[in-house]
Amino acid sequence: MADGRKEPKSKYTMDRGMPGAFEGETVTRRRFMTATVHGAGAIAVAAFALPALGFAAGSALFDRPPVEWKPIGATSDFPDDTYIPRVITEVAGIGQVGKTTIYVRARNSDDPPPNPPGYDEQFIAVSTRCMHLGCPVRYVDAAKRFICPCHGGVYDFTGSVEGGPPVRPLDRFYTRVSGGQVEVGARYSVNSEFRRHPSYRDPAQDLDGIGQYLYPGRFSTPKMD
């Protein structure tokens, strides 16, 4: 052409004079083979990489452990004006590491009713996991408070945050009474109004205001009954 530009090539291989071209064929054999080899490679990689990823993350994220109700003592063991410590096994089969201390008392007239009702009608079992970053808190009877040794978190008698960095009240465990025995079930989290969140959150995850949307419930919520 006069201005030196080439005529745009036809998209049909036949028009471009390729040997063995078919009528209406637009993909050259070279391009087809390249795409096939790349595709085969991608499938081969995906065939081992995807199962490996699923293996690493699947049961960690989605397994829902069944809840085992554990008897912790007779109903008469627990007063309503102080906490009695009990050691329960949260994760079975790993020895001391799977055990945790909980503080148990009877519900008194100052407590708001369980929300939603159904469990914890008579007893309250408080977790010792600090809601700042998970250190073990301890109940100091003289002060009627829970104190965390790590970063100075303080909770009042009900487990509400009174000072320090924790973001929500101490977790609790489901309780029920069966045959004169107090039994504890799965852990659950509460917001500052003690509304129960069955899918318990890790420490430092706020459950009030925007926090309840920023920290969604986990898929690994324990299966009740």
Added chain:
Amino acid sequence: MKLPLPPLPTALKPKPKRPGEAERVKPLDQVKEAGISTVDWVDERTSLSGAARWTMFRKVPKGTNWFYTLGSATLFAFLSQAVTGVFLAMYYDPSVTNAYESARHITNEVFLGEFVRGMHKWGSTVMVILVCLHMARTFFFGAYKYPRELNWVIGVVLLILTFVMSFTGYLLPFDQRSYWATVVGVNINGTGPIVGPFLSDFLRGGAEFGATTLSRFYAIHMLLLPGAIIALIGAHLYLVARLGTTAPPWLQAESGDGIREENV
């Protein structure tokens, strides 16, 4: 006055070369040449000597000083961690019930166990310090600027991987400090909005610190991260050889007509 040497008996005299015969190779010369011929044999088949020359005999700018050794120091800290780590793995048992006991066994009973474990423990701190110094050197000398930005990015990834290494390795002795530090560390990961809860579940291998947490950390610590770190160190070093090192910034002020490069 120097006397002439007595003549040698005929049997001991070196035989004169026959015409047309090549110089005979003596056994001593063969031994002397053995090293060179081995290298030649490999090089003829791989052409590695070009790559080695390209890597090692580079022009370095005037003013190169001791601060430029911090990267190599970090590399050697990593090598030390890799070697001691491999040998610690021969005695260590990453199960919840035996981990503490096997770590105690390494320290108290295995020959040189306390030394090798100490090397690994203190070496990890040394490596973090050296990585930070190396990064500070790069920053203050302006060595992150064009065309070395990508090397800075790789370096930042290596910094993060080093921290993850420290975090996952901290759990392995499985004493009280390890356990609670890991609980706190995983919960810090959990504070990330939206993905946080799932990230901490992934790290723990479930909603609670369980039997798989320790082996998970161990696999990340001794298989996943070392591979990633070695690959990225390779890329980091390739770019150093490709782009060369920078002159210290104070040299620019001295000479107006740019910096002379000298072959060292």
